[in-house]
Amino acid sequence: MDFHWFLPTNGDSRDIVSGGHGVPVGSAGGVRPLTIGYLGQIARSAEQLGFVGALTPTGAWCEDAWLTTAMLTEVTERLKFLVAFRPGLISPTLAAQMSSTFQRLSGNRLLLNVVTGGESHEQKQFGDFLDKDARYARTGEFLSIVNALLRGETVNFEGEHLHVEDARLSRVPEVKPGIYFGGSSKAAGPVAAAHADVYLTWGEPPAQVAEKLAWIRTLKPEMRFGIRLHVITRDTADAAWAEADRLLQNVSPDDIAEVQAGLRRSESVGQQRMLELHGGERDGLVVSPNLWAGVGLVRGGAGTALVGSHTEVADRLQEYAALGISEFILSGYPHLEEAYWFGEGVLPELRRRGVWQHPAGDKNTAPAAIPFAGVPLPASS
Numbered sequence: 001m002d003f004h005w006f007l008p009t010n011g012d013s014r015d016i017v018s019g020g021h022g023v024p025v026g027s028a029g030g031v032r033p034l035t036i037g038y039l040g041q042i043a044r045s046a047e048q049l050g051f052v053g054a055l056t057p058t059g060a061w062c063e064d065a066w067l068t069t070a071m072l073t074e075v076t077e078r079l080k081f082l083v084a085f086r087p088g089l090i091s092p093t094l095a096a097q098m099s100s101t102f103q104r105l106s107g108n109r110l111l112l113n114v115v116t117g118g119e120s121h122e123q124k125q126f127g128d129f130l131d132k133d134a135r136y137a138r139t140g141e142f143l144s145i146v147n148a149l150l151r152g153e154t155v156n157f158e159g160e161h162l163h164v165e166d167a168r169l170s171r172v173p174e175v176k177p178g179i180y181f182g183g184s185s186k187a188a189g190p191v192a193a194a195h196a197d198v199y200l201t202w203g204e205p206p207a208q209v210a211e212k213l214a215w216i217r218t219l220k221p222e223m224r225f226g227i228r229l230h231v232i233t234r235d236t237a238d239a240a241w242a243e244a245d246r247l248l249q250n251v252s253p254d255d256i257a258e259v260q261a262g263l264r265r266s267e268s269v270g271q272q273r274m275l276e277l278h279g280g281e282r283d284g285l286v287v288s289p290n291l292w293a294g295v296g297l298v299r300g301g302a303g304t305a306l307v308g309s310h311t312e313v314a315d316r317l318q319e320y321a322a323l324g325i326s327e328f329i330l331s332g333y334p335h336l337e338e339a340y341w342f343g344e345g346v347l348p349e350l351r352r353r354g355v356w357q358h359p360a361g362d363k364n365t366a367p368a369a370i371p372f373a374g375v376p377l378p379a380s381s
Contacts, residue, residue, distance in 0.1 A: 001321055001356045003084060003347070004053040005339055006048040006331035007039055007072075010062040012332050016247050016298050027349040032334065034063060040075040042336050049343025050358040053080035054330050055228075058115055058124050066098060073106040078360060081106075082180060082329070084113040085140035088128040088135060095142075096149035097312035103173035111179040114139065114196070116188070118268030130161070132267050136187035137161065143179065143253065150176045180226060193219035198327060202270055203304035204228035204277070205288035210323050217324075225329035227320055230305035231312040231342050244307045247333065248282070248294055255281060260300050265302070274303040275377050290316045305332070310345035315344070315361045318355065 012032040031149075032038060046054055056065040069081035085095070102110040116139045117123045120131065121152060130138060145164060148155045151170040155256040157164050181192045182200035192199045199216050201209055209227065216223050232247075234240040260280040263271060278293040283353055285294045287304070290312050296303020306313045332338025350356035 001317070001350065002052045002327045002359075002364070003050065003356075004055055004080075004327065004329040006044060006050045006335060007054050007056045007068070007331065008055055008331075008335050009039070009065065009068050011333045012038070012042075012336070014335060015043050015250060016295060019330060020221075022161050026251075026340040031156060036071050036075075038336075039068065039072060039333050042339065043072050043079055044136045044153060045336060045339050045343075047076050050347050050356075050360075051079065051339070052327075053109075053111055055082040055113060056084060056085055057086035060122055065164075066361050070102065070106075073109060074201070075101055078109075080111050081115050082111040084115050086115050086117050086123075087139045088117065088123065088130065089126050092142045092145035092162060093155075094177075096146045096169055097153065098176050099146070099150060100169050100171055100173045103175060103177055104171065108173070108175040111180060112177050113200075114143065115179045116183060116191075118267060118271060131199075131296045132185070133338070134161070136178045136185065136191055137324050140191045140194060143191070147176075147195060148375070160325065163179075182270065184273060189216060192216060193223070193239060196223070198226050200226045200228060200329070202274060203227055203291065203306070204273060206290060206319055206323060208273070209320065209325070213324050222329065225323075225325050227325045228302045229328045229337065230302065231330050231332050231346075232292075232305050232307045233345050235256070235345070237312060239310045240307050240309060244292055244294060244305065247322055252296055253264075255295050256282075259300075263300055264276050271300065274301075277304065302331075310349050313342075313346050314349040314353070316351075317350070321355070 005087050011034045043054055057071050058065050063085045069083055072081065081342055099110060099112065101189060116135050117340060118132065120215055123135070141157070141159040141162045145162065145167065146157050149167060149169050150173060152169070155164055155167040155319035172286070178197040179200045180200055183192065194240070195215065201212050204212070232240050234243065242315050260275070265271065273298050276294055277287045280297070285292055287293050290306055290308040292305045292307045293303060295305050306316050310318070330342060332342065347356060
């Protein structure tokens with residue numbers, strides 16, 4: 001079980017902040033402005049706690065993922081960066097060159113999260129006017145070119161959407177960055193099977209996740225799988241659920257109605273599956289044991305959180321692992337503090353069960369030595 005954290009490149013908060021995908025959410029207060037210093041705190045904490053990497057999102061609502069993560073390589077040592085980007089907005093040869101440069105200068109710490117783009121109105125902001133099916137077809141062509149270039153091949157390719165001649169990299173990366181790809185549309189499956197190393201799903205109930213994984217396995221039996229979830233984990237279940245309730249305390253019915261109206265216009269099948277979990281209502285937000293859909297009331301994209309005690313959250317993670325999920329991309333509000341709740345609560349429990357180990361080895365898992373603790377007092381004279 002490998003765990004990744006999330007870098008909130010649109011700012012952070014103790015409340016649910018605007019989640020992107022073109023969906024504005026009114027400020028709930030207490031927003032932490034984005035700075036490299038703060039993102040560096042999150043990245044260094046994730047690295048210390050035992051996360052393998054950190055996902056950086058893409059979209060008009062956040063900062064550029066390539067530039068942000070390139071800066072953060074200088075304040076981290078081991079942490080990998082799962083850089084999200086959209087194929088239609090960059091040349092495949094340039095993307096391969098950027099990937100090769102990033103790998104070489106970071107010490108092979110790049111992972112690629114390829115996002116086809118599910119919102120036409122947002123794509124048009126970047127000058128992309130293809131419809132959804134055409135975007136998936138273009139993504140397939142894009143990844144054919146990029147993968148070949150990263151393998152060191154000279155590429156001549158003429159497709160419906162992309163055309164390159166005698167494309168090649170002057171320097172091929174020693175380690176080809178892994179490609180992560182998600183999509184619930186019928187058109188997504190063949191693209192994932194042909195080009196991706198890891199297929200990603202949002203945090204649906206286990207039965208729905210199992211169906212999706214079975215679909216992808218019919219196309220590529222050896223595919224690896226990852227899941228994107230929020231987490232609210234505390235020393236007790238009551239404390240965790242109290243925090244979940246608090247996150248929605250300042251959210252008004254008008255806020256929810258406005259966000260849901262925008263999300264219902266989404267072309268993303270994955271987004272529609274998220275909406276179906278809660279139907280835009282505050283009632284019935286627990287959609288599976290310890291799986292809470294409250295985040296999705298006011299946030300686009302990943303809209304579910306695992307909520308419970310550290311033991312309960314560990315149990316649910318192992319349920320997903322039993323389905324075939326091996327990579328978990330997690331987040332929580334605020335991202336700095338919630339990384340510690342998970343890293344100091346759930347990860348030690350998973351290590352005790354023998355299903356997780358710190359990427360840096362045992363040297364990072366020894367308990368702190370507190371001077372004089374447990375030392376008997378000297379005998380009185």
